[in-house]
Each structure stands twice: as C-alpha cells, then as structure tokens.
Amino acid sequence: MTIYLPIAEIPVAIFTIFAMGLAVGFISGMFGVGGGFLMTPLLIFTGVPAAVAVASVSAHMAASSFSGALSYLRKGLIDLPLSGFLLAGGLTGTAAGVGAFALLRLWGQVDLVIGVAYVVLLTGVGGLMLVESLRFILRAWGGKKTSVRRPGTHGWFLRLPLKVRFRRSRIYVSVIPILAIGLGIGFLGALLGIGGGFLLVPALIYLLRVPTQMSVGTSLVMTLVTMTAATILHAAFNGTVDAVLALILMLGGTVGAQFGARAGQRLKAEYLRLLLALLVLAVGLRVGYDLARPPADPFAITQRGA
Template identity: 50%
Template sequence: MQIYLPIAEVSVNAFLLLGLGGLVGILSGMFGVGGGFLMTPLLFFIGIPPAVAVATEANQIVASSFSGVLAHLRRKTVDLRMGVVLLIGGLVGAALGVLVFNYLKSLGQVDLLVRLCYVVFLGVIGALMFVESLRAIRKAKRSPGTPPSRRKHRGWVTALPFKMRFRTSGLYISVIPPLLIGVAVGILAAIMGVGGGFIMVPAMIYLLHMPTKVVVGTSLFQIIFVTGFTTLLHATTNFTVDIVLAVLLLVGGVVGAQIGTRIGTRLKAEQLRILLAIMVLVVCGKLALDLLLTPSELYSLGAAGGH
C-alpha cells in the first residue's frame, strides 16, 4: 500500500515503514538505544531526503524510548538523578546542534555532513564495542564460576569536583562527565537524528562505571526529552518534520519496544553488546559504500532551498 509523504515529497509502502518502526523499537527495548542510528540510514536507503529523515526520526525515538522506559521503571532500573544530569547537558547540546544543522542547510551541505557523521561515528563505536564484547565473552568463558570483578573507580572521572551521590547506580562522582556526555549526545541528536544511545550507553558503562542493568533504562529516560526537544526545534526552524512518516514509524516503534525489553532481559550483557556492535558495523559499511560508489542516477532534483 503506497502512501504519499507530503514533506519528504515521495511515495513509500506504508507496511514497510511500520515494519522498520517495529524493528527499531525492538532494538530500543533490547539495547537502551533510541534506534535512530539504524533507522535514519534505513530511511536514506528507501529514498527519504536526509534532512527530513533526521528531523522526523526524532519523533519515533521519543515514542519507542517512552515505551521502553515504562517497562524499565516497573523493574526499578532507571537512575532518575543521573538521567536528569544527562538531560541538562543534552538540552544544551541539542540547541547547539540545531544551530549547526541550520547553518549547513543554508550552505546546501547538510546531506553530505549527515552521511559522513554516520560513517565515522558508527565505524568507531561499532569497532570499539565489538572488540570489548569479544574480550568480555572470552573472560567469562575462561572463569565461568567466578563472579565478574568490580571495576576500579580510578582516573580523571573520580578526581573532578562537584561530586553527587547517585544511589540507584551506587556511585559518588562529579557531575561534570555526565553533563559533557549529555552535551555530546544532544549535538548528535540534532545533526544525525539519533537518540545518541549508541554513544551514551558505552560512555555510561566505561566512563561513569554505571551497572549495565541501570544503564539501559537511564539512557532511554534521557533520550525521550532530548529527542522531543530536538523535534520541536527542527519543526519550528526547518519545517522538515513529516507527520505522516512520523506516525507510521511511531506505531511500529511502540509495539517493538515492548517486545525488545522482554528479549533484552533474557540475554547476557556481553551478548547484547556484541549483537549491537555487529548491527552498527553493517549499517556503517552500507553507508560507506553508498558514499564511495557512483550513484545510479548522477543527477537528481534537490529539495527547495538546496543548491
């Protein structure tokens, strides 16, 4: 069933969009990522213009993340205090990101920037997570009977001032690292149309030393507000939010998130991380190929305002 998307100015199969929304919702519930890092490139692949894909995808992330957070709140695996600190940084970052996005859009360079950002970030994060997960799985196999060793809280993170106690995570650390992580994720949310979970989840585990079971719910909590704010800014400054596209992705995403949360509780943390790493690397490879190979159509009509 073909449906016309008024802002994107293309016709797409409605069931395909529902399916994509559902798939990304499952990932959201399983890994604590908004899923935008996967959905936005998938929208590029089916012909949605990057500027519209970035702005609209934020809507779907809000819905699937909200659905996932409800499930985690019931299990008491959300550190609300940490979530608020990350959120403050995230809102500042989102505002900065939209300013950069609008400037590049006025130069006509936004499509290339978005694709390049994806290739670089997905390649780096995917490779790091893959190597680390393999190492963790090898360690677990070597000593199956022994409990995992607690991470030592050393280094620059513990030496910083402005410390705060985060009871749910069992931490007493400076608020500066979480704020900076929030700012970085907010900028990415605005420029790349992502929740930023694929950066925030590893940062919370390896930099802040948060327990993995609390990381997923806390990440989703922050993602809801940052992506909601980003959507609002894009809708009021760029007018690139396609409501028809957003609703179809949203319906699929909400259903998928509930399924994903159930699957996530049955897999070990190392297995979850290696699965996520493989998916990140596959999407990165496809995007890199699209940038390097000659397109089938050398000329295409740009959207209004493009150069």
C-alpha cells in the first residue's frame, strides 16, 4: 500500500515507513539518542529529499522522545535541573541551526554538507565509544579492577566559575560547559536532523560523569524540546516539514520508544554503551560508502530561479 508525500513529492510504502518509525523509536527509547541519526539516512536511502528528511524527522524524534521520557520520568531517571541548563543553550543553538539550514538550502549545498557531517560525526563518536566500551568490558572479563573516576572530577571543570551542584546526577560542575554542550547539540540537531542524543549521551557520560541511565533520560528531555522547536521553525521558515511523512513516523516511533525504554533500563551500562557505539559506527560507515561510490546516474537536472 503506497501513499503520496505532498512535500517530498514521491510515493512511498506506508507500512515500510511505519516499520522504520517503529524500529528507530525502539532505538530512541533504548539509548536516549532521538534516533534521527538513523532515520534521516534511512529516508534519504528510500528517495526522500535530504531537506524534507531532516525537517520531517524532527517531528518524529519529538514524538518518540516524549514517549521515552515519560517512561524514564516514572523511574526517577531524569535530572530536571540539568535538563534546564542544557535546554537554555539548546534552544539558542536550534534557532541558529535552522538559519544555517536555510542558507545551505539557498546555496544548494544541503545534501553534501549533511552527508559529510554525518560521516565525520558518526564514525568519530562511534569509534571513540567503541574503544572505551571494549576496554572496560575486557578488563571486567579479565578480573581486573576497573578504575572509574568519581563524577565531575575533571580538573579543568573545577577551575571554571558558576558551579552548580546537581544532586540527582551527583555532579558539581560549572554551568558554562553545560550551556556550551546544549548550544552545540541544538545547532547540530536542527541542521542535520539528528536530535543530538548520540552526541549528548556520550558527553554527559564521559565529560560530566553523569550516570548512564540518568544521561539517557536527560537526553530524551533535551531531544523532546529542541526537536519540537526545530519542527516549528522548519515549517515556518523553510516549508520542508512533510506532515504526512511525519505523522506515519510519529505513530511508529511512539510505540517503539515505550518498548525501547524498558529494554534499555534492563541492560548493564557497559553493554548499553557498546551497542550504541556499534550502531553509531555502522551508520557512519554506510553514509560514507554512499558518498564515495559512483552515482548510478552521473547527470542531474535542477531548476534555478531567475
């Protein structure tokens, strides 16, 4: 059964899109990563224009993150004060990212920038996470004592001003790096349609030393608010949000996120990080392959305004 997407201007199989939303929603709830780093490439692979994929996935991520965040909130695994500071920077970055997206679309460079950025970010972050996770697991298997530093004991963090104690996450750090992280995540999320969770979760774990489960729940709140804002801004200024596509993805994502959140809460922290690292790295390598391989049709026809 096919359905026509009015903004993307292509017919798609409705059950295929729903299944994609369901699967990515499960991953979103499980890892707290929003799922956009998976959904956006998947839609592009199926023929959806990159500009429409980025904008429409924002709505899907907002819906799936809302469902997952509720599950973590019931478990007390969300640090609301920390989320507030992250959002203060994230909303500013989201507005800047939508503006940059509009400029790149005007210059006709959206596809290239999105593809290259995905390869750099996904392979870099995925590789670092994979090395760290494997090192931790191998030490545990070998019977060696794993040296885990106390939360928030980075020396340069301690020297920064405006420190705040976040009791639920058990950290005492400056709000300056928190605002900077939120700003960067919001910008990349709006520009690339990734939600930023796959970057935010490692940043919270490895930079701020927030516990893994708390990082996932806090990331879901950040993704929910910033992606809602990105959806509104993309619809208002770029006109690239396909409501039909977004609705199908939202339905699948909302259902999948509930099951994913429950599965994520049952996994050990080190195995959760390992699975996330493998997933991020695999998607990055696939995007890089698609960029490097020769196109099926070396010629393209585009319309340019007078």
